[in-house]
Amino acid sequence: AQRVTQPEKLLSVFKGAPVELKCNYSYSGSPELFWYVQYSRQRLQLLLRHISRESIKGFTADLNKGETSFHLKKPFAQEEDSAMYYCALMRVTGTYKYIFGTGTRLKVLA
């Protein structure tokens, strides 16, 4: 079964502390993985995708096929990082569609 698991509903860290938002997936093929973010009163938007191997707003995520994980990391959290983060898997066989995790709310405390 195709599934995305985000084990933490809420993650609170202090400003300047490292952040790691966990994401594990279950998928039989080669996954396309993404992180989406929703800031307060804004729409859901793409943060980064594994295929481009980029760093956005200081966040990085590495696909670990052995552990079937795609954890999101940032070395020093900022208050403006507080938001809801969703890990998503794009199924690319048959029809394209996203499978989302339940999301993790990140609170960065001053």
Add this chain to the structure above:
Amino acid sequence: EAGVTQFPSHSVIEKGQTVTLRCDPISGHDNLYWYRRVMGKEIKFLLHFVKESKQDESGMPNNRFLAERTGGTYSTLKVQPAELEDSGVYFCASSPILEAFFGQGTRLTVV
């Protein structure tokens, strides 16, 4: 460039009533998706249009939900009759290929 627009932003209806949600995708995006987030749960796929054709409607909960995309432009999602469990936030997204651009969502409350 205008983003994905959804209307209304909020809707409160009584059980048994009908509600129609509308989504205007980004111009030129052939792919249009509907998703729903029920409180505390994941964002779940409802269906996928490619232009005016339903490519995948495997996520539609039951036959009380009807989605259309006339002429491959805007899409509507009608719930008739609405039940309490239909409450949630309904997201629309459009995509040229992989990256999906989301609307603000419609918060539907069935009382």
